[in-house]
Amino acid sequence: MRPDATLALVTTAPISQMRRLVTELPGPKSKALDARRSSAVAPGVSSVFPVYVERGEGAILVDVDGNSLIDLGSGIAVVSVGHAAAPVVDAVAEQIAKFAHTCFMVSPYEQYVAVCEALNARTPGDHEKRSALFSSGAEAVENAVKIARHATGRQGVVVFDHAYHGRTNLTMALTAKNMPYRHRFGPFAPEVYRVSMSYPYRDPEGMTGAEAAARAIEQIERQVGVENTGCVLIEPIQGEGGFIVPAPGFLPAISAWCTANGVAFIADEIQTGFCRTGDWFACNDEGVVPDLITTAKAMAGGMPLAAVTGQADLMDKVHVGGLGGTYGGNPVACVAALASMQMMDDLDLGAAAKRIGDQISQRFAAMQADHPGIGNIRGRGAMMAMELVKPGTMEPDADAAKRIVAACHRAGVVTLSCGSFGNVLRLLPPLVIEPELLDDGLGVLADAVTAEL
Numbered sequence: 057m058r059p060d061a062t063l064a065l066v067t068t069a070p071i072s073q074m075r076r077l078v079t080e081l082p083g084p085k086s087k088a089l090d091a092r093r094s095s096a097v098a099p100g101v102s103s104v105f106p107v108y109v110e111r112g113e114g115a116i117l118v119d120v121d122g123n124s125l126i127d128l129g130s131g132i133a134v135v136s137v138g139h140a141a142a143p144v145v146d147a148v149a150e151q152i153a154k155f156a157h158t159c160f161m162v163s164p165y166e167q168y169v170a171v172c173e174a175l176n177a178r179t180p181g182d183h184e185k186r187s188a189l190f191s192s193g194a195e196a197v198e199n200a201v202k203i204a205r206h207a208t209g210r211q212g213v214v215v216f217d218h219a220y221h222g223r224t225n226l227t228m229a230l231t232a233k234n235m236p237y238r239h240r241f242g243p244f245a246p247e248v249y250r251v252s253m254s255y256p257y258r259d260p261e262g263m264t265g266a267e268a269a270a271r272a273i274e275q276i277e278r279q280v281g282v283e284n285t286g287c288v289l290i291e292p293i294q295g296e297g298g299f300i301v302p303a304p305g306f307l308p309a310i311s312a313w314c315t316a317n318g319v320a321f322i323a324d325e326i327q328t329g330f331c332r333t334g335d336w337f338a339c340n341d342e343g344v345v346p347d348l349i350t351t352a353k354a355m356a357g358g359m360p361l362a363a364v365t366g367q368a369d370l371m372d373k374v375h376v377g378g379l380g381g382t383y384g385g386n387p388v389a390c391v392a393a394l395a396s397m398q399m400m401d402d403l404d405l406g407a408a409a410k411r412i413g414d415q416i417s418q419r420f421a422a423m424q425a426d427h428p429g430i431g432n433i434r435g436r437g438a439m440m441a442m443e444l445v446k447p448g449t450m451e452p453d454a455d456a457a458k459r460i461v462a463a464c465h466r467a468g469v470v471t472l473s474c475g476s477f478g479n480v481l482r483l484l485p486p487l488v489i490e491p492e493l494l495d496d497g498l499g500v501l502a503d504a505v506t507a508e509l
């Protein structure tokens with residue numbers, strides 16, 4: 057009975073991987089839903105573009121009016137394996153028909169253990185590791201800080217300019233940008249210290265990664281003191297802050313300082329993880345091995361799952377019962393994660409991310425040659441961005457980013473903006489996107505850049 061009902065849900069006609077507009081965007085049904093939304097949904101929860109989605113497959117979203125849009129955002133780096141990926145859909149359907157929840161802290165199950173094993177094996181470093189599972193990225197970051205404080209006995213948490221770590225009380229304190237994340241939501245958690253990030257485009261010209269690290273370390277030693285610093289928390293490539301790739305040498309130097317001083321080095325790979333940057337994790341690029349790593353987003357193909365993975369000797373210090381949560385490591389999310397990670401292996405999505413990155417970089421470079429308002433192109437793998445400035449200056453142009461994103465959406469291509477100054481246009485396509493579809497999306501973006509810059 058149950059399995060048949062689930063199967064009926066999952067056997068839907070395939071969606072062709074093509075952009076196709078049958079109404080203006082947003083269409084009439086999306087507009088009607090948006091009217092309903094305005095009297096039902098809290099306005100604090102916003103949407104980039106009010107086009108309501110009915111289905112998705114691969115890199116295509118179909119809206120309620122029957123338009124097919126190209127998704128170059130993946131729900132903010134989540135559906136790296138594509139929308140409605142068959143192995144994920146099948147695993148979820150099968151699991152939910154067996155049991156949806158027991159709470160791992162009450163009655164455990166193998167799926168949770170298997171995800172921890174998979175994370176321990178894939179995260180950087182071949183030392184002994186342990187993992188704990190949660191439901192959201194912010195929750196993982198909070199728990200990483202809890203573990204680091206507990207294990208080191210020191211309270212200070214060092215974070216960086218332009219950082220984004222979430223919206224809970226502690227993670228708001230860790231996040232750099234006031235509007236919209238922190239504004240009027242304080243007071244924030246104490247013992248959080250912010251130091252300078254390596255931001256090659258805006259740092260003094262020629263500043264090396266080692267010099268940028270020395271600047272940050274001097275700030276830590278002066279403002280916090282080694283003996284008070286429990287952890288240094290960093291995104292190896294900053295996501296919401298503007299896809300800022302630190303200069304080579306920056307991360308290894310910060311990590312080495314942490315090791316030398318008994319400080320836990322926490323890599324927040326919630327946005328960069330799971331093949332997004334061309335490798336399993338962005339830290340691998342420079343051989344950096346974090347003490348603790350936080351993951352979420354792409355891990356489970358769209359199901360809510362997050363984790364902290366870390367050195368066994370740190371993780372084992374926390375007392376029994378000190379970590380957990382009702383939904384953390386939900387079995388349906390766990391099987392989705394196992395299926396997603398298997399797809400990443402089977403389809404070599406790391407290599408796919410590199411190919412996508414090359415294709416985007418070439419088109420971005422051609423756009424930059426024609427438009428001085430594109431001040432900087434950066435990123436790694438399928439995590440690429442352009443920083444927009446007033447031509448001939450380094451003054452951020454947030455309006456240009458807004459206009460370009462809106463023009464792309466009207467033409468059926470989902471793109472995103474980000475950045476401390478709101479002036480960065482970013483692409484995070486599903487790693488299964490076909491080159492022709494990506495080419496079409498990039499063509500729309502090139503037209504939008506020409507029209508709006």
Ligand SMILES: Cc1ncc(COP(=O)(O)O)c(C=O)c1O
Binds near residue numbers: 192197296
């Ligand atoms: C680097 C990073 N850390 C933490 C978070 C917070 O994750 P969540 O929104 O799942 O709480 C995000 C979300 O964008 C992120 O990019």
